[in-house]
Amino acid sequence: MDSPFIDACRRRDPEYTPVWFMRQAGRYLPSYRKIRGTKSVMEIAKNPELSSKVAVDAARALGTDAAIIFADIMLPLEGLGVKFTIIENVGPVVRNTIRSRDDVDSLSSFDAEVHVPFVLEAIDATITKLDGSIPLIGFSGAPFTLAGYMIEGQPSRELTKTKSFMYENEKAWHSLMGKLTAMVRDYLIAQIRHGVQAVQLFDSWVGVLSPSDYSRYVSQYTRAIFESLPQNVPKIHFCADSGNLIEQFHAAGPDVLSVDWRVPIDAVWDRCREGVAVQGNLDPSLAAVGGNAMVRGVRQVLKGARGHRGHIFSLGHGVLRETEPANLRRIVKMVHQTRRS
Numbered sequence: 106m107d108s109p110f111i112d113a114c115r116r117r118d119p120e121y122t123p124v125w126f127m128r129q130a131g132r133y134l135p136s137y138r139k140i141r142g143t144k145s146v147m148e149i150a151k152n153p154e155l156s157s158k159v160a161v162d163a164a165r166a167l168g169t170d171a172a173i174i175f176a177d178i179m180l181p182l183e184g185l186g187v188k189f190t191i192i193e194n195v196g197p198v199v200r201n202t203i204r205s206r207d208d209v210d211s212l213s214s215f216d217a218e219v220h221v222p223f224v225l226e227a228i229d230a231t232i233t234k235l236d237g238s239i240p241l242i243g244f245s246g247a248p249f250t251l252a253g254y255m256i257e258g259q260p261s262r263e264l265t266k267t268k269s270f271m272y273e274n275e276k277a278w279h280s281l282m283g284k285l286t287a288m289v290r291d292y293l294i295a296q297i298r299h300g301v302q303a304v305q306l307f308d309s310w311v312g313v314l315s316p317s318d319y320s321r322y323v324s325q326y327t328r329a330i331f332e333s334l335p336q337n338v339p340k341i342h343f344c345a346d347s348g349n350l351i352e353q354f355h356a357a358g359p360d361v362l363s364v365d366w367r368v369p370i371d372a373v374w375d376r377c378r379e380g381v382a383v384q385g386n387l388d389p390s391l392a393a394v395g396g397n398a399m400v401r402g403v404r405q406v407l408k409g410a411r412g413h414r415g416h417i418f419s420l421g422h423g424v425l426r427e428t429e430p431a432n433l434r435r436i437v438k439m440v441h442q443t444r445r446s
């Protein structure tokens with residue numbers, strides 16, 4: 106497959122800058138809302154026919170250069186015995202939170218073929234539907250972000266309970282991170298076996314950590330995951346609000362760093378001595394606002410990327426619900442029409 110997205114991940118200069126959006130299949134899209142109807146995110150994700158349709162429809166509606174499998178970062182945790190519900194406008198809420206070493210010890214071990222066969226079938230179905238037109242991105246939540254939901258029990262801004270568990274039960278913390286690392290590896294390797302052409306690791310909330318805590322409690326797990334994946338599949342590391350950790354993310358070994366709008370995009374190449382591809386980083390609010398502010402924002406990101414190899418245009422975080430799909434189509438057009446040199 107000739108793909109500007111894969112070329113950019115590899116820092117080969119594609120003809121034009123590729124673009125895709127996190128949460129491109131979501132409630133802002135009328136075709137998604139129609140399928141969602143009364144079904145939950147989890148019900149769609151567990152139905153390969155529907156989840157493949159949702160993923161492909163979104164990519165086609167927008168004209169993006171990649172599709173992403175429709176799933177949720179929480180999904181594989183069911184295999185470990187985590188009980189949760191995804192509540193609309195809130196996020197994942199876990200019933201059996203992790204409070205002690207015993208809770209960590211009682212987690213089951215994970216086998217993708219046994220616990221999430223529907224994700225793998227959805228990958229097969231999505232690849233068939235895409236028919237070689239664009240690559241499919243697989244993904245997983247990263248151990249820290251998953252541990253955050255398991256310990257807090259609900260979305261949290263400060264992750265204070267998580268930090269307290271990490272500092273006060275250091276052995277149990279490392280055991281939990283070890284189990285999650287094994288799960289993420291198995292999950293991503295199964296996705297790759299089923300044909301995803303790139304993988305993204307979502308460590309959405311790890312930006313709450315200081316550089317020294319990141320290096321003591323998290324970085325070894327991220328590195329172990331990336332090292333265990335085959336070389337020929339590009340690996341993307343995503344985190345929001347984490348300008349303080351860019352060099353450390355880079356050292357963990359991804360091919361692409363996905364950064365948000367709080368950092369100037371050119372600074373990422375500078376800080377990593379051009380040794381990485383960069384994905385991002387328009388403020389999702391600008392995609393929702395549209396008009397001149399959005400156009401100026403897109404131009405600014407493209408200008409920041411000029412002269413650097415390996416740019417994948419994206420938003421700094423997921424598409425907001427109030428976004429007009431036409432705004433995203435306009436972004437795709439602008440990015441594709443802009444000359445790289």
Ligand code: CP3
Pocket residue numbers: 126127128129130131132141145146163173174175176177178179191192193194195196197244260307309422423
């Ligand atoms: O096109 C895609 O990217 C869709 C696939 C996808 C979903 N979740 C489906 C979903 C992906 C890549 C995710 C990742 C995910 N899920 C992350 C990492 C990315 C990030 O945003 O940082 C996180 C933290 C979650 C956990 C989660 N699931 C949250 C915070 C929410 C939002 C709750 C809400 O209603 O606002 C969800 C629900 C969810 N997962 C939606 C989608 C499309 C919302 C739409 C719906 O309810 O139908």
